[in-house]
Structures are given as structure tokens and as C-alpha cells.
Amino acid sequence: MKNEEFVKEITNIDEDFAQWYTDICIKAELADYTASKGFVAIRPYGYAIYENISNYEDKEFKKLGVQNVTMPLLIPESLLNKEKDHVEGFAPEVAWVTQGGEEELEERLCVRPTSEVIFSTMYAKWLKSWRDLPFLYNQWGSVVRWEKETRPFLRTREFFWHEGHTIHETAEEAKDFCIKILDIYTDVIENLLAIPVIRGKKTDSEKFAGAVSTFTVETLMRDGKALQAGTSHYLGDNFSKAFNITFQDREGKQAYPHYTTWATTSRLIGAIIMAHGDDRGLKLPPRIAPIQVVIVPISQEKEEVLEKANVIKERLSSNFKVKLDDRDNYTAGYKFNYWEMKGVPVRLEIGPKDIEKGEAILVRRDTFEKKSVKLENLEKELQELMDKIHQNMFDTCLKRQEEKTTVVHNMDELVKTIDENQGYLKAMWCGSAECEEKIKNLTAVKSRCIPFEEEHLDDKCVCCGGPAKHMVVWGRQY
């Protein structure tokens, strides 16, 4: 009885995907609503996932020579106003500090929505010569954007991220660096989170406020909506000129450096939930799961069971993240459901009969497949299982992505497909912002990106029928 009730607490995934998502966030104890409207608290289980992603990213950035710094949380309004496109993009959604202590401020300060302008002022101060370049700096922290509608991880007034800000001697070096960062994001999302990505360039309408080019990794969720998972922007010398960042180049002349900025955010947790989850709850990719193996003792009141379970836990802890659920006020059945809902990749069951046979039972979260395993082989079996589960989760997403990708040649096909199948639409595009705008207004479908690997589908723009310039992947988005 207790078990069934437990699963009933989660909305059916096919009935109401949005409510299912919120249920998972709350019931799996990833996040919770707070007294600050639009802000969530990230709970230990959610934050541990974020830490696992962040620690990996931080190591990869450092391999490229990136160094961490901190810049002020609050930014004077006059600074934000310096780069025209940038302020237009961000000013409408910032929070303003107007009072500090007892004093009314002469100039109001915004809580940073992003930190290009403050990095720029410091770069202008620090940069002298081409010998100083590149500056490869990154900041871990949070930013605030005054969103009207919020959802845990996907859109909140405060979110967590890293923001990289680099300046380079040449445009080519800067653009190359953007791609190196995109490679790290691809690695993280595919090889850690088990979600396939499409890599590409944003159209001008969809690029970052102040950027020359925005590169992106796009992912597809279970419901067929797209989620932008990470971006890397080439800003050219827009900010260098607006903030007078200059250096003496190799010929002794003053020159402007080329700026890049890039980020992934805590919304990656949202991507994990929506790419992999099912009716039983969360399903965590093994490589970022805070608990990889949960040990559930069977008949734990019987002699030796807990003792043996503890020995196994200690033994496995040097290779895996292991939790022993020895609570004596819940049944084993309740615990099965509980840890399935929390998305733990492997359950290890051990009871008196298993102990007699020198075995344990391993149960996969992704397929629910069970297997009896000799205790002496546990490490080897578990390592293989982790890789298998990862691969299966990735393949499942990729298959779904393929099923939900449709080539369309005209607006009728586009409208029909998006209503019937959601997903990615591949279509040719003439390159005009007007056609993009028209598609968006008609269908709520946006261009996701011009993929690095373009295909030739047709000669004509899906919208206006004019000569096609690019293949674009389109979709509705989170």
C-alpha cells in the first residue's frame, strides 16, 4: 500500500509533462520553492549533481589555461548602458538596488544579469601589451534576471552558472577558443549527462545581446521541445571599443582585443530530468549521479544482513558513490520505489539467501533488468553496468531525437509536423530575419541553430520560397 501511494504522488508523465517535471523537482528533493518569489533553493541532492558537473567543467577549463576570478555582484547603471545592443537585451530584466544601508544611492546598481561590462572595465585597466594576452578568465556564481514566469532550474530569477570571459590578440584565436569551449560543453552533455547535442551557430535574431556570433549546443527533451544547453559567444571587438580595451600590438600600434564569453547553467539539471525521466521518476546518468549504487538490505532484521551490507558498502565506496539504506521504519519495497524515484542508476539487493549463495542482486534503473552477481565480481560488474547504463540512456535519447526530427519543405509541412510530432524540424532558410519572425509568430517555432554539419535538403526557403542560404534546425523551446 505504502509503495503504491508513493508513486501516485507523481503526476503521470504522458498526462501532464509540466506537472510531472515540477513533481520530480520537489519529490526527488532536487529543489524547492522559497519565500523569495521566483527564487528556488537547490537542495543537497540537486546541488550534488551541479557540483559533479561543475567540478568536471572546471578541470577542463583549467586544462585550456582558464583561471577563476570574481567580479562585483552589483554594477552601476552607467556601466550597463555603455554597449548599446547589450543594454537593450538586458536592461528590461534586471533587479535594481537603490538603497545601501541607511543611504539612498546616487546611482542605482543592478544585480548582475551577466558580467561583460564589469569584466570589460577591468580588462581595460589590466591589459597593456600583446604579451599579456590572452586573458582567459572565468567566474563561478549566480546572476539575477527578473523573469515573469519561473520553473525550477529552467527559468528562475536567480540561476547558477559559470561565465567565461576571454580576450585574444586576433579574431581567429578568439573564434577558435569559442569552439574549444563548445567542445567541452559537448563532452559534458554527451559523455556525462548522456544527452546527444546538435552543434551549430545561432541565427542573428537568436544570438546573444552584443555578440557577433553565438555558438550553441542544442538538446531535445522527452516531450519534443528543444533546450539550449550551452552557448559560447564571439563578441568581436564590440566590447573592446565600447570600454576602450586596447593593447600595444607586435608592431607597436594600439589595437583592440577580441572578446569571447560562454556559459552553461544550473538548467542542465532541468535537461537531465526532462531528457531521461520516466513514470517512476528521475533517471540519473551514472557519471553525475550523487549516488551511483544504493544498497537495500532484504530482511535487514535478520542476523548478518546489515553487517554484510555494511561490509559491501565500505568495499565499494573506494570505486563508487554508494549509499546504504538501513532505515528500519520503511519496507524494502518502499525503499525500491523511493530510490527509483530518486533516479539512482543501480540498486543492490542483499538478503539472507543471497548471503548464503555469496551473491547480490543488481537492478538497473534504466531497464529494471535484474542480475545475480557473485560478490567477488561486484566491482567489475558494476563498472560495466555504469558504462552500459550510460550508453543505453544516450542511445535512447538519440533514437528519440531521430524519430522526432522531420525534414520539411514548406510552411504547411512545418505547421503540420510541429503540431503532430513536435521535435526538431530541418528546413532550408533564405537568411532573412523576416522569415524567422514569421515562423515564430505563426507556430512558436524558433530557429535552434545552423548546424556545423549542414545538409542540402532543397533550394528554397521553407517560408518565402526564395533562394535558400542555410539549413536550419527549428523547434519549440524551453
Added chain:
Amino acid sequence: MKNEEFVKEITNIDEDFAQWYTDICIKAELADYTASKGFVAIRPYGYAIYENISNYEDKEFKKLGVQNVTMPLLIPESLLNKEKDHVEGFAPEVAWVTQGGEEELEERLCVRPTSEVIFSTMYAKWLKSWRDLPFLYNQWGSVVRWEKETRPFLRTREFFWHEGHTIHETAEEAKDFCIKILDIYTDVIENLLAIPVIRGKKTDSEKFAGAVSTFTVETLMRDGKALQAGTSHYLGDNFSKAFNITFQDREGKQAYPHYTTWATTSRLIGAIIMAHGDDRGLKLPPRIAPIQVVIVPISQEKEEVLEKANVIKERLSSNFKVKLDDRDNYTAGYKFNYWEMKGVPVRLEIGPKDIEKGEAILVRRDTFEKKSVKLENLEKELQELMDKIHQNMFDTCLKRQEEKTTVVHNMDELVKTIDENQGYLKAMWCGSAECEEKIKNLTAVKSRCIPFEEEHLDDKCVCCGGPAKHMVVWGRQY
């Protein structure tokens, strides 16, 4: 010539300690002023020190079962007002957000000065039974306090810290946990930062706003002023009652949990600068130095020198944090001064003659002692040197602390000593806030703490002559 000028950029430490401090922050590239008044940017070299400290602390907290979370940056005013002592302590120094996007807020939000109130609302929501306890949560981030006078690391409008917030079933368990945290702080400050601490309890006048007891680790700077390096507070059930955090206890009754909160901050970087620095600049304790060994090639234009230096760098990099300074536009002499100023614990010099002999020269930053070392022994020699340097830096601080600690029995002695010798004063105290206040007003000396190891110096209060209750360590503070 170039070398001398370089050192001249730093104010003489004995002439103007405050200016020397600022010079080190800026010239050693630890931090810099920003366009946001009272906020600094922490540069890569400064942030790497903070990371080394934080990563160590984070591991130690996790060994105690502490888990990381995030709570909102912005807190509604009504929440801040709920605990009387707390709001009195913090309200005068918070920054207020009054506008979000285009809308004027109905209730203003403060940028968190600390997060007790928001943790409390969540604990009230999450806690049900004694079985859930303890909650051992910590948050890494920054907070804002509207300081009027600011100095890099020591007092800035935004500072970086961790803030631990735990709740426990019993008062005893909570108090024990406070001490476990204080043990970690002691370990970090003595064994990583090489600064001796005095451990003790704050007097009621000096404790945290809302606390029952504040435990502290106090350190002494080179100029004889004290710096509070870390605190751990037992809040009793003050916040539990104010925020209605309750649980069903083992007898089935509703009970209030006992709350602790604790922090060290980025001001520890200030402590490192002021405890160890000298006329040549920064002096970094080896265990937290971002660069432990800097290799300076001699006559690097000669064949084989750079090649050999690179081989050594690669070799040592598996055991130490190594930097090779192969800049071709600076002399070796300039580099010596540069890296001394940056406080790198050991310089490794290698030139054509050393290569011939199969040797390198190691130079200690703390004593400037030089030693020729066979290349095959480098790892062993360096490891020993790191430990020796650490120990010598710690001993030097301890010796200074002993020299600058004076027992005083009356106000005349107290006034005279603080003017002549600064430092710690040990004196008996009757326990009254009036005497503390009088001493503070007269001499700007505050009680640092009642040490855990009290001595009996006298029977009478240093101020009023009444019966003494405690021995107190006093001092002027940062």
C-alpha cells in the same frame, strides 16, 4: 635598475603598514578596485589562494556529513524582521532591491547579508521528525554588507565565504558540532596558512546577532592588531522559535531543534598577507600557494638552458605547483624580485654552470637561504623545504605572538601596554558589559575571547577591580 624600481613600488612595511597592505593587494595582483564602489575584483592569483583554502575546507566539512545547497540571494524584508536581535544587527548594513525589471516591488528585498532567516524558513518546511535530523547544510557564495570604509579582503561590500547552517536534536549535539567546525578552522589556519590561533568563546557583547554563544579562532597580525579568522555560533532555539521550526521527538512530542551557523571568509587572504608579508612583498605559506616553485632560467638564451628548465618543470609538476618564467623581455634579476614580491615559497635557478654540474639552486622565500641541490634529489629536497618553510613561518608568527602578549592587572597597565606594544593583552574580567564598554571607549581595545584554556592571573577585574569571573584576551582589531 629595473629591479630596484620594482621593489620601490611597495611602501616600506614599517613606515606605513596600511599602505604596504594595499600595495601588496594591488601589485601582487591579488585584487583590484572596480567601478562598483566598495567592491573589489579578486584576480586569478588571489582567487587561486581562496580556492585552495575552500577546496580543503569543503572536503573536511563533507567528512562530517555536511552537504552543500543554495538559498536565494534576495530576501524579503518581512523575513529579515522575524528574529529581533538578528535584524537589529544586520538591517542597518544591507543593500535593498526595490525594483525588478520594469516593476516597482511591493515589498523590498535585501541582498543577503547572511542567510539564517532563509535557511530557517526552509528548515521549517522540510523538518518533520527526529529521524530527519541533523540537517548539516552549507552554502558557498558571497554576501553584501554596506560597509562605509572598505579595504580589499578585510572589509568589502561584497565578500566571499561559506556559511554553514545546521540543526540538531539536542543542545549538546549542536554545541559539539560548533566545536568540530572550530577544529577544522584551527587546522586550516594553523596547518595550511601557518598562522597560530587562540581558540575561545566571545563575550556576550561581541557575539553574533541572534546567537547564544559564539566560538572564535583569533589571530594576530604583524602590526600587533588582532583579526577574527573564523567563527562558529550556537544559536540555541532562537531561530527555531522565531520561524516555527519543529519536529516530532522520540517521545512523539513537538520540539524545537538547536541551530548552529559558522563561517570563514575571503578575509583569510588578508590574514595571510598581514601575518607573513615583509618588505619584499607577499610571503605565501607553501600549502596554499598557487605557485610553490618558480623556475627562473639563468642565461636562458644559451643552448640547453630552456630545454633543461622545461624538463625539470614537467618532472616536478606531478608533485608540486610549478611555474617556469621563460619571459625573454625581463632579466633574471627582475624575475627574482617579481616572484619574491608574489610570495612564491621556493625559487629554482638553473643556468649553464648548474647544468654542467647536474645541479640547481633552491632559494627560500622565507629566509632567502640558498642551496645547491643535485637534480636527482629535487623532489625530496623540495618536499622537505616546503615543510620547513611552513614550520618556520608558523614559528615566526608564534614567537611574535608571544612577544606581543602582555599580562595586565589594571587600566594603567592596559593603556600603557596597548600604546607601546599593541598585541594581545591578557587580563581578568568581572563579566560585566559595562567594563568591556569602558575599555573599548577608552582604548579602542575589544575583548577577543575567553580562551578555552583560561589562566588565573589575578582575582580582580582589570577595569572595575570587582571579583574576576574570567580571563579574557583583549586587543585592537581589524
